[in-house]
Amino acid sequence: MPFESFTKAGGERAAPNSIHAKRVKAVFYPPAEGFKLIDGDLHRSVSHFSVDGSHWLNMNLLIQSLHDKGHEVTVVRTATSWYVKENAPHYRSITISLPEAISIEEEDFFVTFLVKMLEIKRHGGSVMGFVKFYWEMLTALSNIHRQASMLAVEIFENKALLQSIQDSQFDVVLVDPGIPVGVVVAHQLKLPTVFNVRWITSGEGHFVVAPSPTSYVPISGHAVTDKMTFLERTKNTFFYFFNTCIDKLVVCPHYDTLVERYFGQDVSFYHLLQGADIWLMRVDFVFEFPRPTMPNVAYIGGFQCKPSKPLPPELEDFVQSSGEHGFILMSLGTLVKGLPQEITSEIAAAFAQLPQKVIWRHAGERPDNLGNNTLLVKWMPQNDLLGHSKVKAFVAHGGTNGIYESIYHGVPIVGIPLLFDQFENVLRLEARGAAKGVDAAKLNRQSFLEALQEVLNNSSYRNNMKRLSSLHRDKPMHPLDTAVYWVEYVMRHKGAAHLRTESYKMPWYSYYSLDVISFLLAIMLMLIAALVGFMRFLCLKMCRRRKPKQE
Template sequence: KGGLCGKTGVSLVVVLVSVSLMTIPSVHGGKVLVFPVDGSHWVNMNLIIQSLHARGHEVTVVRTATSWYIKENAPHYRSITVSLPEAINIEEQDFFVTFLVKMLTIEREGGSLFSFVKFYWEMLGSLSKIHQQASFLGIKMFENKTLMQSIRDTRFDVVLIDPGLPVGVLVAHELKLPTVFNVRWITSGEGHFVVAPCPTSYVPASRNAMSDKMNFGQRVKNMLYYLLNTCIDKFIVCPHYDRLVDRYFGPDVNFYHLLQGADIWLMRMDFVFEFPRPTMPNIAYIGGFQCKPSEPLSSELEEFVQSSGEHGFILMSLGTLVQGLPLEITSEIAAAFAQIPQKVIWRHAGERPNNLGNNTLLVKWMPQNDLLGHPKIKAFVAHGGTNGIYESIYHGVPIIGIPLLFDQFENILRLEVRGAAKVVQATELTRHNFLEAIEAVLHNPSYRNNMKRLSALHRDKPVPPLEMALYWIEFVMRHKGASHLRTESYRMQWYCYYSVDVICFLIAVLMTLTAIVVGSIKFLCFRLCRKRKPKQE
């Protein structure tokens, strides 16, 4: 009887699942045009492309001839390769390393205000050049009539864009196709600042490593960061794309409106990690969509990990940026590692550090996700890249953070506020304070417990993040867009958006009514006074 019930139950589950799958709307053989950004962004985009291909969609990726991550030939997509006059700087592997070296040199040597101003002026110049180079991609495509006609003839259903370099937004407008953003960063910083309300009273501005609980001074600083980001976007970045819009679409089209008009924003973030903030109906949150259960290690790595015994092991990866750290910093890190009983696996591609202990294994590449999911992992030393952060949250591994550039300071801060990470600044790192940070994370159970709690929250979702991303892409393909979820507020003038005109009108009405009331009272008083004077006489 028990066996019969069990078989009946299994059969019922199979029937229910089959019926559910039959009722879920799907898209068969859709065509997706993709505009990615090279580097670490491509790792995320490539995963979505692979998943789209596995679901039967035809994917075409637009790349430049100098791309170093985005290959011309791949089994899960075909490519359109465009040759530019010069490579986009971010496609050069040593661009960010060179940038980091300059920044660390100024900070460690206690540079003057002039040195910092000069450095950030050079940084803004580099940023402008990156977007100028990226804008050439649009020119090359628009001027190639044969290519554009070929793209039209393909009859794509949707354009999937990483708006960090937003040339694809212009191409999608030309083709009159719906757009989906795979986004965290856009031209002015974090994506929410373009599409959703972002009160600076409790929403930290991009590049401002601060929590959502700010005192007056911090709110002043946050407002200044917001204004700075707005100015950089308006005067450094957008002019390159504005010129393209004027050239190909005329004065009636606004580049920023095109950017804000995406149908769906696939936001690579999770509120388990981010601070709460206002959002919009056309934003879908897919933070951690690249995370997955760990797989068995190679025999060599497994043997090294098991040799750690009861102490376990620590993982360290600063990505390719580790090449930008001076030897004296990496040697201090190595000296601290040599003093702990744990084994260490360190992804390190630069010059071999001094003071390297017998417990430390240097590798040029490692299966980071599989190591973070290993039962003997104790902590993760990381620079705060988004992929590594979410993999740590997924597997519940506390972090010792060494932020180096850009959003890494904000990312580590968010975990530190939640008690799941400890920060050591690269410019202040010594073997002593680094060792203290390691021992604090290893021996204080609150770090691991807090990260385990975040992991439980992150995993507790009705739909896996990757499935959520694929659903919304196919949703846009099925319905030829999602305009019903998109607000048109971005087309409003700023004084209309903030109701300045309404407030001024109401103030004018109130002042008019006040003037009428006061005038009427004065007139009545005057009349009464005139009537009383003859009687008194």
């Protein structure tokens, strides 16, 4: 779900690095001092669409921090948004109605997608069935970006709104480029851009901003480590070209049309995407595999993590009743109600055989086989539970937020990845000995119980996660402070062009030096040809000299 947020710094609290801009008018609001910020959030990738959910939670936290530093934020949201509220104490909002709602703003979008995928994996299917499923997926993906691109059209065609935004003299654009309509709006406003990003239209964000050799950098959708076999490297390269083709043929045409319509043929949408001043990458190399990076990439992985708070009395009583065995936490995010009951019943049966208590965030139909040790809740303070001294393990779907909270608190994971990057996230922790993955399509009570017991009884999982926690926390600055610093840095200096490579403007053959290689090969061939010709000439001359002597 696309949204933009316009912010201005001001108020009675002046942050140490705040900008004292001239008095300007906020969009649709009375005059106030400071600066403004525009922000857009949409997911990523050809493989991730949960934009309104976890993506907004991340962006909202950054907006809250900017507000706390004295910045005023105005969020431009769609009328059908189900996470971005119209009224909030730390931002103002402008609501835009689109001709049709963006598909991912429908709460059952991912549930439907998950159910179809699990059905295919659990019960098998014909080749045509797989082709039909992925064709439907690509069609839905194209439709999402077509619908999202209309947000820019609505802004550009509303001359009063556009003029008001332009007159307000905003300082920076903060965008989550998973659905990158905010990038186009930023170009129209001629403002520097900051990305709050992990995913872009073609996959993981590094693949747009930094060199990403497929020999050791896993591609989005390919769950492998950075130590790949020849076959895995072959598959990795195939996935790279496959993702690139999807991006060029399915996603980008909608934004290319938009850019050509309003900016002409000389402007490239992909260049706009690559031209962000700062990339706030929601990545920590404690979790991510090492890879090349660039000067304008700042790493803020785990920026949502924080110390735990005391639990509500009823939860604290339940946790304390677990005694020496402690408790297990389970949450599959917003997708939990999409799991078939046959799977949740197997999970419940496995939990019932454990001495630990279980707190399970579950919004669907009550599972069969539920034991007396299991408490079902529709909501829970996940961070506070993960930080509790009695927590023993976290059963999770592998979403990034939950992963980083587990790392922060040092809690080992039993992973049940369901969609998108969750498979890769669980694999990364498995490679570090801090998690055990379970295939949801093959899950039964015995296999799930064995995974739980391994993580609970083998101390190496907890020790490895504690080590990751120690590394993750050992930073000169909290990742959230890092994010706020770089946003304000761009505001102070009106961009960060000195940190941004201009290589994306080069033709592909120049970027890979194919023209240079061709030139050098041509010279080499010419020298070889000249040398061969000279040798032939000498040979012929020698032969002519020998003939008369023989006669």
